[in-house]
Amino acid sequence: MEGTEGAANVDGDGDGGDRPWQSYHTVYTTAKAGMEGVDKEKVQRVVYEMSKGSKYFQNEERKEAFINQKIQNLRIQCAKLTQADLAHYRKVADRRIVELEASRDLSRIWLHVDMDAFYAAVETLSNPTLQGKPMAVGSMSMISTANYEARKFGVRAAMPGFIARKLCPELIFVPTDFKKYTYYSDLTRKVFRIYDPNFIAGSLDEAYLDITEVCKERNVKSEEIAQELRAGVYEETGLTCSAGVAPNRLLAKVCSDINKPNGQYVLPNDRMAVMTFVSSLPIRKIGGIGKVTEHILKGVFEINTCEQMLEKSCYLYALFSQPTAEFFCSVGLGLGQTDSPQVRFRKSISNERTFSATEDEVLLHKKLVELAEMLSADMQKEGLCGRTLTLKLKTASFEVRTRAVTLQKYISSTEDILKHAKKLLKAELPISVRLIGLRVSQFNGDKCSATPDPTQKTITNFITSGDVNRNGSSFPDVADRDFVSDAETNLSVDNQQQTSQLDWRDPFVGNYLSDGDYQSCVLQKNDGIEEVQTPSNDATSSHHSGFTEALGSTSFQGQFEGINVMNESKLLEGASLNSCCQETTMLWLNDYKCSLCGIELPPSFVEERLEHSDFHLAEKLQKEESRIHQPCVPSGSPKRYRRDAYGKEEKERVENSANVHNGDHRRLNEPNHQRAPHPTQQEKRGSIAQVGQSSGQRKAGERGWWKDTRKQFNERAETSHRREQRDDKSQAKPDDNTFQRRDDFSERKDDPLPTSRKRPAFREKRIPVESGDVNLVVGRNDRKKEERSNNPQHLGRPEKPFADDRAPNKVGGRRDGFPSRGRRYGGNDSYRGRDKFNGRQGYSLDKIQTEKWKHDLYQDVSKDPIPQNEDDKIAKLEALLAS
DNA sequence: GCGGATCAC
DNA sequence: TATGGTGATCCGC
Ligand SMILES: Nc1ccn([C@H]2C[C@H](O)[C@@H](COP(=O)(O)OP(=O)(O)OP(=O)(O)O)O2)c(=O)n1
Ligand SMILES: [Mg+2]
Numbered sequence: 001m002e003g004t005e006g007a008a009n010v011d012g013d014g015d016g017g018d019r020p021w022q023s024y025h026t027v028y029t030t031a032k033a034g035m036e037g038v039d040k041e042k043v044q045r046v047v048y049e050m051s052k053g054s055k056y057f058q059n060e061e062r063k064e065a066f067i068n069q070k071i072q073n074l075r076i077q078c079a080k081l082t083q084a085d086l087a088h089y090r091k092v093a094d095r096r097i098v099e100l101e102a103s104r105d106l107s108r109i110w111l112h113v114d115m116d117a118f119y120a121a122v123e124t125l126s127n128p129t130l131q132g133k134p135m136a137v138g139s140m141s142m143i144s145t146a147n148y149e150a151r152k153f154g155v156r157a158a159m160p161g162f163i164a165r166k167l168c169p170e171l172i173f174v175p176t177d178f179k180k181y182t183y184y185s186d187l188t189r190k191v192f193r194i195y196d197p198n199f200i201a202g203s204l205d206e207a208y209l210d211i212t213e214v215c216k217e218r219n220v221k222s223e224e225i226a227q228e229l230r231a232g233v234y235e236e237t238g239l240t241c242s243a244g245v246a247p248n249r250l251l252a253k254v255c256s257d258i259n260k261p262n263g264q265y266v267l268p269n270d271r272m273a274v275m276t277f278v279s280s281l282p283i284r285k286i287g288g289i290g291k292v293t294e295h296i297l298k299g300v301f302e303i304n305t306c307e308q309m310l311e312k313s314c315y316l317y318a319l320f321s322q323p324t325a326e327f328f329c330s331v332g333l334g335l336g337q338t339d340s341p342q343v344r345f346r347k348s349i350s351n352e353r354t355f356s357a358t359e360d361e362v363l364l365h366k367k368l369v370e371l372a373e374m375l376s377a378d379m380q381k382e383g384l385c386g387r388t389l390t391l392k393l394k395t396a397s398f399e400v401r402t403r404a405v406t407l408q409k410y411i412s413s414t415e416d417i418l419k420h421a422k423k424l425l426k427a428e429l430p431i432s433v434r435l436i437g438l439r440v441s442q443f444n445g446d447k448c449s450a451t452p453d454p455t456q457k458t459i460t461n462f463i464t465s466g467d468v469n470r471n472g473s474s475f476p477d478v479a480d481r482d483f484v485s486d487a488e489t490n491l492s493v494d495n496q497q498q499t500s501q502l503d504w505r506d507p508f509v510g511n512y513l514s515d516g517d518y519q520s521c522v523l524q525k526n527d528g529i530e531e532v533q534t535p536s537n538d539a540t541s542s543h544h545s546g547f548t549e550a551l552g553s554t555s556f557q558g559q560f561e562g563i564n565v566m567n568e569s570k571l572l573e574g575a576s577l578n579s580c581c582q583e584t585t586m587l588w589l590n591d592y593k594c595s596l597c598g599i600e601l602p603p604s605f606v607e608e609r610l611e612h613s614d615f616h617l618a619e620k621l622q623k624e625e626s627r628i629h630q631p632c633v634p635s636g637s638p639k640r641y642r643r644d645a646y647g648k649e650e651k652e653r654v655e656n657s658a659n660v661h662n663g664d665h666r667r668l669n670e671p672n673h674q675r676a677p678h679p680t681q682q683e684k685r686g687s688i689a690q691v692g693q694s695s696g697q698r699k700a701g702e703r704g705w706w707k708d709t710r711k712q713f714n715e716r717a718e719t720s721h722r723r724e725q726r727d728d729k730s731q732a733k734p735d736d737n738t739f740q741r742r743d744d745f746s747e748r749k750d751d752p753l754p755t756s757r758k759r760p761a762f763r764e765k766r767i768p769v770e771s772g773d774v775n776l777v778v779g780r781n782d783r784k785k786e787e788r789s790n791n792p793q794h795l796g797r798p799e800k801p802f803a804d805d806r807a808p809n810k811v812g813g814r815r816d817g818f819p820s821r822g823r824r825y826g827g828n829d830s831y832r833g834r835d836k837f838n839g840r841q842g843y844s845l846d847k848i849q850t851e852k853w854k855h856d857l858y859q860d861v862s863k864d865p866i867p868q869n870e871d872d873k874i875a876k877l878e879a880l881l882a883s
Numbered sequence: 884g885c886g887g888a889t890c891a892c
Numbered sequence: 893t894a895t896g897g898t899g900a901t902c903c904g905c
Contacts, residue, residue, distance in 0.1 A: 056895050063888090118892095142896045144892090157892080160895040203892045290890050321903090350898060388884080398895085404885055437897085442884095 021048030024295055025060040028159055033242075033260030034117075034151035043154030043167060050163045059398035067292055071299040077319055078300065086314055093313035093329065096322075100330050105247070106269040108338040109212045109222050111195070112252035113229060115188065115205035115241045116261050120147040122184050123174045125238050135172040136164055144176055148261055181205075184237050191232040195225060198340060200249075205241075206256075208249050210340060223266045230264065247274065250336025254285050278334035279307040286331050297328075306332050345443075349384060350392075351375050352437025357396035359432040368421050369414075371438045376414040385410035385444045389417060391424040392437035403428065410444040 021044045028047060051057040081089075115121065119137040124130045124147065134150035136143045140161035153168035165171050185204040192199045196209035211225050218225075226243040233241050240262040244255025247269045258265040267277050283306055284294045297303040300319075301312045309316065309332030316325040330336075351374050353367060379385070389411070390404040403424045411417060421438055 051895080054895080060895095138896085139894090141894050144896085158896080162894055205892080288890070292889060324902095346899075347901095348899065352897060354896060356893095390885090400887075402886055406884060435896090439899090 020052075021045045023048075023061075023064065024291070025064045028154075028156050032151070032156060033257055034148045035154070035156070038152060038154050040154070046154070046166050047159075047163055050160075050166055055397050067295060068299075071296055074296070074300040074319055078315060081315075081318055085318060089314040089318040093317045093325070096317070096326060097310065097313060097329055097333065100326065100333055100335060104271065104333070104335055105338045106271065106274075107212070108210060108247060109215055109269060110246055110249050110252040110338065111209045111211045111222065111226055111229070112244045112246075112249065112256040113188075113192065113207055113209065113233070113241050114243075114253075114256045114260075115233075115239055117145055117147045117151075118184075118205035118239075119145045119176060119181055120150075120174075121239050122180050123177070125184075126180065127174075130172060130174070133172055134168050134170060135174060136161065137174050137176055139173060139175065140165070146171075184239060187237045188233050188239070188241070191229065191236050194232070195229055200341065208252065211245070221266075223264065226264045226266065230262075246336075248334075248336030248338045250287060250331075251277070251334060252336075253287055254281065257285070274334040278332065279305065281306045283309070283331065288327075289331070306334070308332070346382075346384075347443070348439050348441035349375065349379055349382070349386070350390075350437060350439030351378070352392055352435055354394070354435040357432050357434040359430060361429065364425065364433065364436065365422070367436045368425060368438075369418060371436060372418040372421055373414045375438050375440065376412060376417055379412040379440060384440070385412040386440035386442050387411065387444070388440065388442040389420045389424070390439040390441070391421055391428075392435070392439065393425075393428060393431065393433045394435035396432040396434055398434070401428065406442065411440070 022041075028043070051060075120135055123135070123137055130147075132149060134147065134153060134155065136146040136150050136155055138144045138161055143155065143157060143159050143161050143164055145157045146155040146159075146164070150164070150168055150171055153164075153171070155164040155168055155171060161173060181204050188205075189199070189201060189207065192201075192207050192209055195211055195214050198210070200208040202208065209229075211222060214220075214225055215222050222245045226245055230241055230243055233239065242256050242260045242262060243264040244252045244258065244267075245264070246252040246255050246267040251267055251274065255265040255267050267273060282304060283289045283297060284291075286306065289297075297309075301308070301315055303309060303312055309328045313325070313329050313332070316328050320328070351371055353371065355367065358364065387408070387410045388404055388406045390402050393401045393403075395401070405420055405424060407420065409416075411420075417438065417440065425436075
């Protein structure tokens with residue numbers, strides 16, 4: 001902590017200037033285990049030298065500049081807070097903290113186990129001659145992970161191989177082999193199951209086990225279980241792993257990293273122990289707090305440790321959304337999830353490929369076909385059908401773009417996917433890209449293994465088409481019906497003859513619409529009826545889908561719930577106002593909240609308030625005007641128009657034939673099912689790196705700082721129980737292979753119940769800031785707003801890698817072996833917890849918006865935030881906290 | 884619903 | 893020469 005304080009005088013950070021290599025984006029997260037003793041500065045310099053000037057680097061710089069701008073804006077907002085504002089947020093924050101404290105659950109014992117240098121260790125098992133030599137799994141382009149010998153040189157996961165080789169000329173590269181990793185992963189899970197049949201598998205190499213019962217039944221200490229478990233894993237696989245034990249998953253994960261290579265650390269279920277542990281813990285160690293979040297918290301609030309989250313809590317509540325601020329505070333309290341998450345199903349399936357940047361349309365088309373085929377195969381393997389297709393492109397300059405369409409029909413066939421993907425791609429066309437990806441989401445209920453073939457589809461479409469037409473959305477078919485594609489083709493061809501668009505003839509023959517087609521689509525639509533309807537349709541559509549989701553999906557529930565709450569609160573709160581002068585008068589309730597939208601705006605934000613009231617006025621005028629004029633659609637540039645037309649077209653279709661389609665699909669889909677959900681869950685790892693550099697202040701002591709922390713933790717532990725939590729590496733030496741059978745894992749089925757915390761919707765606070773404007777503007781041509789970050793799911797997470805390793809394609813060149821696809825999802829789970837403590841945050845600084853929860857906060861404080869019946873409890877906790 | 888972004892492994 | 897792939901979630905529109 002001492003070092004931490006020093007960090008307070010951060011300043012602008014020394015990037016840029018004399019030591020450009022220290023810019024935080026060049027910092028590979030060197031905080032990972034095994035980086036002790038590494039000359040970080042040297043690594044930084046090498047990385048910088050090797051990257052400097054590259055397109056990749058330039059893009060990183062661009063992103064960093066953007067974030068720095070955001071930091072600036074946040075600082076400005078901070079500076080604007082008056083004493084009164086701070087007092088207000090102080091109150092809000094304190095109240096929340098007390099409530100969070102009240103939710104602390106120390107009854108469970110969680111163990112997080114994480115294999116050491118997993119892929120590398122497995123490779124070493126296969127080839128013992130690699131032992132003791134610096135080695136990395138991956139290629140010259142990208143490294144998946146590196147063994148500890150290599151880490152001494154600064155080599156690490158996600159680092160391009162050519163840079164790694166620069167750092168360590170003798171580095172041995174081993175290609176990835178996911179089958180192997182999966183095999184060993186299964187072996188480890190077999191051991192995990194012994195201690196917790198419902199363990200939560202994170203990725204291939206990590207898992208969370210609730211060992212509460214085992215400890216109780218066998219009357220043994222958690223550390224003994226950890227020892228035993230690790231020994232068991234070693235015996236079964238010949239691989240070493242590390243474990244962390246704590247009262248919740250978030251901390252267990254942090255603990256498993258403390259004595260990382262082949263060690264363990266136990267954090268007792270004791271509040272003081274937890275608070276002490278967390279007090280000096282760097283925020284970056286927390287899953288969900290990544291490079292950007294760390295940079296922002298450090299840059300704006302000078303927060304380096306979890307404890308400081310509490311110290312700055314009022315600022316956090318003042319500048320971020322409640323869920324975000326709450327997450328941060330919960331981290332400061334060392335809270336995390338302790339329940340057993342419910343099974344979750346995958347929400348999307350995707351695939352993407354990187355290749356040498358090209359603008360060759362034929363080539364791109366080819367890629368698209370391959371992706372569509374693979375994706376379709378994966379979907380059918382799992383019996384999935386989805387209605388939203390998203391195309392992802394990464395330009396030669398590393399800028400990522402996504403374009404999506406939501407269809408009325410659920411699709412899964414290569415043809416369907418391709419048909420729409422081509423349209424999306426074409427709209428972006430002339431473009432030089434280095435990556436193309438496809439993703440399908442919005443699954444039909446869940447599974448729909450049926451519909452795997454054209455046959456059924458054809459029938460469905462046939463029926464569908466009739467309905468669609470009946471509804472008047474004539475053109476629409478293009479997008480949906482498969483069989484109709486013939487018609488579509490014809491149409492397309494015709495148009496092509498008329499309008500042309502040679503470039504696309506080859507690759508996209510028949511399926512693609514030329515610009516002319518788009519236009520005619522639009523025209524047809526207009527003729528058909530639309531425009532007038534559009535407005536109302538949109539509204540309906542939106543509402544409808546929202547409703548549906550709320551009913552069917554837990555994850556979205558919160559959102560809608562939130563909206564409802566907002567409305568209600570509006571009504572409640574401003575009842576007297578709303579009922580009579582809602583539209584005309586805007587008041588600042590309690591001198592903080594807008595009576596119309598609920599946004600909270602401190603009195604000191606004079607300009608913002610004026611702007612805000614102007615906004616409502618404008619809104620009102622606009623409404624009135626539209627009432628008079630009605631619809632009419634302005635169109636932008638041709639290109640843009642094209643896209644819009646496409647999207648709108650789809651939307652309408654959804655509306656018009658939703659019922660019919662749903663019926664059909666349901667029938668088709670229901671049948672199969674089987675998706676063994678194996679709820680793997682995972683957590684992220686918070687270890688990391690050193691952005692430290694960027695903050696000049698702690699540069700010197702940084703490495704030592706955390707190291708010391710580790711030492712402290714160990715000492716403390718030893719002192720109290722004298723047990724060596726740290727194993728000697730002696731115990732395990734991954735040498736001989738021991739492989740055996742495989743197994744599969746089980747899943748967790750408990751249903752957790754939603755607990756207290758409402759879903760974190762991570763919005764930010766939205767304090768209007770004029771500076772926000774600046775920010776927004778900063779965005780480039782298209783837009784770009786600000787950002788946010790989020791999430792960790794210390795919970796579920798699907799598993800990713802999978803054995804397949806399907807040869808990635810490469811176009812111009814090489815290809816690396818990465819997990820190309822994550823099948824194995826058999827179940828996925830990924831849950832996420834919408835629950836409590838997952839990290840996420842959103843930073844923004846943008847305009848103003850109505851922030852519902854903000855109001856909630858306000859109400860909480862000024863009215864009656866705390867449930868009566870809990871007063872006592874709270875009071876007690878308060879006393880506890882005070883002590 | 885869409886697009887941009889973060890995070891994790 | 894050369895900077896990955898898969899999935900989830902958030903936020904502001
Ligand atoms: N950006 C990343 C990070 C990790 N992995 C893969 C390779 C790792 O072997 C595996 C597990 O990730 P870990 O973060 O647990 O890293 P290791 O197990 O390799 O090392 P450690 O000993 O630090 O756990 O996931 C990857 O492909 N890409
Ligand atoms: Mg690991």
